[in-house]
Amino acid sequence: MTPLISAPDLAARLGEKNLRVVDGTVHLSFDADGAHIASGRETYRAGHLPGAVFAEQITDLSDPDGEAPFAAADPDRFAAAVGALGIGDDSTVVVYDTANGIWATRLWWQFGLEGFDDVLVLDGGYSAWTAAGLPVETGEIIPDTASFTPRRRPERIVSTDEVAAATGDRSVLLINALDRESFASGHIPGSVNVPFAELVDGSGQLRPIEELRQLFDEAGALDPSVRPVTYCGGGIAATAAALALQTLGRDDVAVYDGSMNAWTADPARPLW
Template sequence: MDTLVSAEWLKQHINDQDLVLLDCTVVTMPNADDPRGLHNVSGRPDYELGHIPNAGFADLKNELCKANGPVEFDLLSPEQFCAAMGELGVGDDSRVVLYDANYTGWAARVWWMLRWVGFDNAAILDGGLAAWTSNGNELSLEPVLRAVNTLTPKPRPEVIADHDEVAASVNDDTVILIDTLPEEFYRGEMSIYPRAGHIMGAVNIDGLSLLDNKGHLLSQDELAAMHGFDHNARIITYCGGGIVASTDAFVLTRLGYNNVAVYMASLEEWTTDPSNPMEIG
């Protein structure tokens, strides 16, 4: 199984016994009481209104991340994450297909966490839920509960970057730091975090620019042209909370970059400390 599958492929394999299909949707809503002006909520209510048949629900907001961590979507331990995935039916011998209902970032975040715990037999549905419905495929209202399975953690700590590694990268020309937020955020013209701008030395590749107007990833040639880096370099992606950054990390991995990490805490952590260097423009 490729790491990116089409709706056509999924339709052919949706009843395979070893396939675990998971809806990973999180919904972002306006919220005047939040300093950012928005908040993220579980996509479970939308899942219950209609999802791809045989899809379970991977609750990134409430079950796959810490409920009260220092940043939103803070990582569980590898053991806790594997146990949570096991509750969804994911085991060592499973194949997993992930999708969401908006811009692939949520599915990519779960894909990257699976990579972090050493599980490689996972794919993202290209185009997400819209790709499924646009082909005339029906949705289901039936909840899907699978037997609990065992996913053995084999952690790869190197695919997650922490604050200290990012701080060290600021003065290290051998490390490529990629800001995946929109250009106006990168330049400091807009911000929903305590400080505007980008981490000093970072380049900008807007994560949403990786997708076409239907939400499908661009062709490999187009994506390669956007990522003209040394394939052996250490590359760290970040955004606001490690979501869109996971999409770019997924793309980089598919392009053959072999030393990629996501700064999961991203600007949500970085901007709270005035001593962390940032720049505007």
């Protein structure tokens, strides 16, 4: 089953009792000083899907003591954050962002990490919604809180030590989701490259199944004898690759949450 929902299909479901729509936007920019992140809350207030709440991924859904920036929040922290958004065990969740889709897939992945599968990603995000001429709201919605029960799936996340061991394990395939230039400038030994930007079309919607299948098949990621582990710069774009692989039927994908931020923290770790 695809973890995506189209804008028209979501519009038809608005108003369902247990439906919770979540804007997970984070703004990422680069300059001479490196990468910078900023909350998408003001963007959300300026325009969001009807009834949508805002998830603050930078703080509420990250572990400040993790091995790298944006480390996934622990189960209790995650449960408290999404419960405050009105998301409970009986909710159906739809996530989206106003950026390039990877912040929505990051939130989708974190729900799955905590054992919650009733979550969909709006295909094409906010742009697809507005392009369809569908209504938006402004301001901020503060929902009633709910009780969310986390059920951590440790097999869906890997640490730096596990990745280091995997570089010599042919049963694990490390998939770098960064652009081809970044991959060529340095990557974890043994990795293959499937850039997240090549998984979507010009409108930001996921490419057709057969096109995705060709991309991942050429990289060896559909071989049933290997376990795919996706990574990127900071564990965000890696989740887009994980979603695409799940769309292709792989339910055994793990994400290297620390990704290159954690790997390169020790200059002794090799790069190819």
